[in-house]
Amino acid sequence: MRKQRALGHLCRHIKACCHCSLHESTAQALCGEGNADASLFFIAQAPGETEEKVGHMFMGPTGRVVDQLFQSVHLSREEVYMTNLIKCRLPGNRKPKMVEIESCGFYLDREIEIVKPRLLVPMGYCATRYLLERYGLTHTPAKEQIGRLYVSGSFLIYPVRHPSALLHNPSLREELFRDFERIPHLCGGALNLPDHISH
Numbered sequence: 001m002r003k004q005r006a007l008g009h010l011c012r013h014i015k016a017c018c019h020c021s022l023h024e025s026t027a028q029a030l031c032g033e034g035n036a037d038a039s040l041f042f043i044a045q046a047p048g049e050t051e052e053k054v055g056h057m058f059m060g061p062t063g064r065v066v067d068q069l070f071q072s073v074h075l076s077r078e079e080v081y082m083t084n085l086i087k088c089r090l091p092g093n094r095k096p097k098m099v100e101i102e103s104c105g106f107y108l109d110r111e112i113e114i115v116k117p118r119l120l121v122p123m124g125y126c127a128t129r130y131l132l133e134r135y136g137l138t139h140t141p142a143k144e145q146i147g148r149l150y151v152s153g154s155f156l157i158y159p160v161r162h163p164s165a166l167l168h169n170p171s172l173r174e175e176l177f178r179d180f181e182r183i184p185h186l187c188g189g190a191l192n193l194p195d196h197i198s199h
Contacts, residue, residue: 007111010107011032014029014107026089032083041081041082041111042083045162046089051089073181073184119158131157135157
């Protein structure tokens with residue numbers, strides 16, 4: 001209950017945020033959602049048009065891919081925590097600017113601090129880059145970060161491709177589903193796990 005109250009308080013700040021110009025063009029900022037006690041924590045880049053309209057994470061075609069991924073490893077949305085690096089929709093679904101990342105990064109840091117997950121799963125380049133830089137784990141080339149396991153203090157970081165990548169390139173399906181197969185084991189396992197572990 002304490003975590004839920006803290007997340008609710010943070011959400012009110014996110015909804016009222018005007019630290020960058022994105023608040024001028026968005027219909028609503030999107031807060032994280034899911035289980036406040038989750039050990040598994042997913043981070044996407046930013047809300048899309050459907051997410052902004054509905055007010056929930058992973059809706060529309062991307063949401064259907066996410067649901068398939070979750071079902072493939074026997075997970076439900078209610079078991080995990082999901083959020084975005086950028087809380088407002090990016091015009092034209094462009095990449096976020098540094099000022100936007102700096103403004104929203106505080107909220108993501110606070111969500112992680114409140115939830116205290118076991119495994120962080122950044123989805124896509126921007127969320128991955130933010131987390132690895134935030135925790136001083138940037139020694140790996142960007143093209144080698146996907147599917148690699150990182151250890152940072154009390155939690156693990158396991159970057160995967162963003163599910164929307166499958167909508168543009170269906171050939172990535174096997175890779176993404178294979179990477180997802182490791183998640184339940186990583187979330188509940190010990191630190192002496194298979195290959196590709198970075199400190």
